[in-house]
Amino acid sequence: MSTPLTIFHCSDLHFGQDCDLDQIAGMEVLAAELAPTAIAVAGDLTQRARHGEFQRALVFAQAMRRIAPTIIVPGNHDVQWWATPFNVIGAKAKYEKFRKYFGDDLTPTLVIDGAVLCGVLSSYGVVAGSMTPNLNDMAVKGHLPAGETDRACDRFAGEPAGFLRVLVMHQNLLRGNISRRMGLANWRQAWRAVENCGADLVLCGHDHEEATGTLPNGTVVATSGTHTARTRGGRASACNLITADATSITVQHHCWDRAAGAFTAETAATFPRHRSREHHPSGA
Ligand SMILES: [Fe+2]
Numbered sequence: 001m002s003t004p005l006t007i008f009h010c011s012d013l014h015f016g017q018d019c020d021l022d023q024i025a026g027m028e029v030l031a032a033e034l035a036p037t038a039i040a041v042a043g044d045l046t047q048r049a050r051h052g053e054f055q056r057a058l059v060f061a062q063a064m065r066r067i068a069p070t071i072i073v074p075g076n077h078d079v080q081w082w083a084t085p086f087n088v089i090g091a092k093a094k095y096e097k098f099r100k101y102f103g104d105d106l107t108p109t110l111v112i113d114g115a116v117l118c119g120v121l122s123s124y125g126v127v128a129g130s131m132t133p134n135l136n137d138m139a140v141k142g143h144l145p146a147g148e149t150d151r152a153c154d155r156f157a158g159e160p161a162g163f164l165r166v167l168v169m170h171q172n173l174l175r176g177n178i179s180r181r182m183g184l185a186n187w188r189q190a191w192r193a194v195e196n197c198g199a200d201l202v203l204c205g206h207d208h209e210e211a212t213g214t215l216p217n218g219t220v221v222a223t224s225g226t227h228t229a230r231t232r233g234g235r236a237s238a239c240n241l242i243t244a245d246a247t248s249i250t251v252q253h254h255c256w257d258r259a260a261g262a263f264t265a266e267t268a269a270t271f272p273r274h275r276s277r278e279h280h281p282s283g284a
Contacts, residue, residue, distance in 0.1 A: 003245075005114045005164065008036040008068070010239040011205025012226035014077060015056040016047030023227040023237055023256050023263075028063050030254060030263045034241055038112050039064045042205040042224060043075025043123060043170030054078075054101040061102070071110040073119040074098045075170035075206060081125025081139050094125050107148070109155055115164040115244070117203075118155050120148040122171045122184060132185050142171035142206075143185045149193035156198045164244045164273075167194065167202045172223050173215070176207040178232040183207060191215050200273050201242065201249055210238035212251040218274025222251045239263065247273055 008031045013019060031039060041064065046053035064070040074095065083093040095106055110117040122142035124130050129143040149167075156165045171183030173194065183206045184190045194202060195217040202221045209232035211223040225231060225238040236255040243250045252268035 004243050005037040006034065007242040008034055008039045009042065009203045009222060009224050009242055011042035011224040012044040012208060013057065013060065014044055014047045014226060014228045015053040016050065018047060018228035018230060020227050020229065022261060024060060026256065026261065026263050027239060031064060031067050036068050036241065038110060038115065038117060039068045039070040040117060040168045040203045041070065041072040042168055042203050043073050044077045044205060046078050049078055049080045049097055051097065054097055058101045069110055069112055071108055071117050071119055071168050072102055073121065073168050073170060074106060074123055076123040076140055076142060079123050079125045085126040087127055115166060116156060116159045117166040117168055118152040120144065120152055120167055120169045122169045130185050141185050142183060144190040144193060146193060149197040152199065153197040162246065165198055165200045167199045169202065169204050170206050172204050172207040173202050173221050174211060174213045174223065176209055176232065177211055178209050179207055181207065195219055208232050209235065210240065210253045212269045214271060218272065220249045220271045249273055
């Protein structure tokens with residue numbers, strides 16, 4: 001990779017009554033200014049999976065696509081889980097509206113020069129795999145089936161060795177700093193699967209607090225915030241700019257400055273690209 005590639009990463013826009021449209025306009029300005037190589041929208045585009053919310057989300061997606069190739073995955077708020085709890089009439093009905101506006105493929109892959117971004121589905125509504133002993137988690141937590149990371153692993157294997165391998169998913173893979181909550185049921189199993197699939201970077205959202213960190217093997221995880229008033233601890237909303245070169249990945253948060261009516265670049269964290277040091281793919 002000769003020149004660094006950049007990914008504008010946002011999530012949890014929650015179009016509907018809580019969405020801050022000033023921030024949405026601000027994000028469109030910011031993304032255009034940053035001129036990223038790619039854009040990743042990591043789910044929860046809507047609040048209640050309503051047609052009008054999806055339609056507004058589509059307008060945002062169209063604005064992003066004018067700036068750079070864009071990958072979008074659904075979040076738990078985009079899933080009409082009540083249409084088919086526990087998949088009693090199959091899984092199809094709960095994704096019907098998302099598919100109407102964003103296409104049949106719930107797990108798209110985006111290949112750009114120097115990177116492959118693979119969407120994986122972690123939001124399934126009320127199903128056995130996402131259940132935990134805590135009833136408050138119902139329809140909120142997700143899970144990461146082995147088939148999702150296996151597909152990503154296969155997809156990653158088909159790209160040049162130097163390509164940045166990125167998973168895009170909704171639920172936060174790391175524990176929230178303020179919430180102390182994991183986004184996934186069976187998160188240890190998910191961590192192992194993500195480590196084994198060869199991802200360099202995971203882009204997620206859901207916890208409404210921006211964060212960066214790594215899995216035990218060094219896989220970098222970036223979590224984006226929300227563009228509603230429902231931030232953790234009254235914090236400013238944040239989205240991320242990822243910059244990657246051959247040896248490092250930098251995650252920079254851009255936080256909403258309400259008085260200025262604009263996002264401003266805040267702290268950045270830089271991590272080594274762990275596969276540049278050592279990588280043991282699944283089964284190796
Ligand atoms: Fe969410």
